[in-house]
Amino acid sequence: MRFELISCEVLFREMCDSVARSQHQINVRFLSKGLHDLGGSGMRRQLQQHIDDSPDCDAxxxxxxxxxxxxxGLEARRTPLVMPRAHDCIALLMGSRDAHxxxxxxxxxxxxxxxxxLERGKTLQQLSSGAQMGSESLPALIERYGEDNGRYLYEEFTRYRQHYQQLTYIETGLEPNRSFEEQARTEAGERGWRFSKTTGSLGLFRQLVNGDWPEADFLIVPPGSRAVASYDHQVIRCEGDTP
Amino acid sequence: MADLRTLHDAILEGNAKQAAALTQEALAEGLAPLDIIQQAMVPAMDEVGRRFECEEYFVPELLLSARAMKAALEPVRPLLVASGIQPAGRVVIGTVKGDLHDIGKNLVAALLEGGGFEVIDLGADVPAQKFVEAVQSSGAGIVALSALLTVTMPSMKSTIEALDHAGVRSRVKVIVGGAPVTQQFADQIGADGYSENATAAVALARRLSQPA
Incomplete structure (x- = not known):
């Protein structure tokens, strides 16, 4: 079969590895992690555009x-959409939403x-409407907003760090060496957090590109329907017909 | 003569020190606290809201203006209390259990204060029971719940249920917000109001504070 994979670049290595091993023919498009900064509806609009621009394929x-x-709110037009049931990519990297x-x-x-x-997502902002919050660095904020206001904004933007106590590195087994783990360990030290490592899983990535989509873990949206948040254990579900 | 236009602009531009100094000046010259609020502060925050809606202002500018508004309100507040003027309402606010994000919640809290509300900020990762206790002890009329993760949104539902079980649900209006929260979700969990952004949350709180 022929699939079109549209993926966040944060999952680059996991997806590349899985695609290389799939028996199916798969076109891959990685999109910027910055899509998340646009907020739910902004991100959906851009994803929908990419879906609508996709060539004919099986899914x-x-x-x-x-x-x-x-x-x-994403709509399947001519081609079914397939997506894992999970709240965020941490669940994907851990292999299931229950593990997460x-x-x-x-x-x-x-x-x-x-x-x-580590290599692509470090500057992801906390707030979706932070289109102008280009940098969290103190010097950048001071330069832009002045000494007093710059310091105040820096405190506000970094206060969330006080609520965290631990940084966990998810190891999927694809790492070429220990450099990623070391980077994570260093970052934990710099922020004053405990370092921990957990073993992730490539299971959901493999299933996604292999066409192995059990209903419990994947949502298949048939043409004419859309995906909507279900706010329960299913995470997402299909809704109605679209014109 | 105190220059209320300059005070207005100081708030709009997020200049907290100047805003506080100009308010002191205006009070020293005998201007009525309510006149200062109504002629300079409220229009300034309305303009901040308008600029945010038009995407001329973003989160940093909102934070700075809210901070300047707070600084300007500081010297006025005791005078309002002394003359028996009630706050616009009392709001208990917090990010729900499991969720550690607080910028959005802080912003709403600051804008509510700027809008004349008394705000009891419970912080982030707040268990449902803590909201119940805060409502019981403060007599607040509004509970504002924030969540930034879809995975913690169910905590909003359980917080509303806890208010219900404690017998205080009918006493308060519950409003919800946060990036992934939608009107549909708000309706689904029985919230009284939803706001898409921080400035609209103030208007929503005002609307819900009106006596029925």
Whole structure:
């Protein structure tokens, strides 16, 4: 079969590895992690555009989770859409939303890193409407807003760090060496957080590109329907017919 | 003569020190606190809201203007209390259990204060029971819940249920917000109001504070 994979660049290595091993023919498009900065509806609009621009194929695969409602409202036009049921990419990297939920529960205040987050995602902003919050660095804020206001904004933008106590590196087994883990360990030290490492899984990536889509873990949106957030364990569901 | 236009502009431009100094000056010259609020502060914050809606202002500018508004209100507040003027309403605000994000919540809290509300900020990762206790002890009329993760949005529902079980749900209006939250979700969990952004949250709180 022929698939079109549209994925967040944060999952670059996991997707490339899985695509290379798939028996199917897959076109791949990686989109900027900056899509998340646009907020749910802004992200959805851009994703929809990419979906609508896709060539004919058997299914369009989305290398995303619900991502702050960035998938909420996406429509399948001529081709089915397939997406994993998960709230965010941490669940994808951990192999299931249950694994993520269990980790979330037993390790409150944890910040996550993976190869993609380390090499591509470090500057992701906390607020979606931060289109003008280009940089969180103190000198940049002072230059732009003056000494007093710059310092105030820096405090506001970095205050969330006080709520975190731990940085967990998710190791998927694709790492070429220990450099990613070391980067994560260094970052934890710089921020004064405990460092931890957990073993991730490539299972959901493999299933996505292999066409192995059990209903419990994947949503298939048939042409004419759309994906909407379900706010329950299913995470996302199909809704109605679209014109 | 105190220059209320300059005070207005100081708030609009996020100049907290100047805003505080100009308010002191205006009070020293005998201007009525309510006149200062109505002629300079409220129009300034309305303009901030307008610029945000038009995407001329973004989160940093909102934070700075809210901070300047707060600084300007500081010397006025005790005078309002002394003359028996009630706040626009009392709001208990917090980010729900499991969610550590607080910029959005802080922004709404600052804008509500700027809008004349008394704000009881419970912080981030707030268990439902803490909201219940805050409502019971403060007599607040509004509970504002924030969530930035779809995975923590169900905590909004359980917080509303906790208010219900404690028998205080009918006493308060619950408003919800945060990047992934939608009107549809707000309706689904039985919230009284939803706001898409921080400036609209103030208008929503005002609307819900009106006696029925």
């Amino acid at each position: 369009i695969l989305l290398g995303y989770a619900l991502c702050g409602n960035g998938l909420h 939920a269990a980790y979330f529960e037993s390790n409150p205040g944890t910040y996550f890193r993976s190869t993609g987050w």
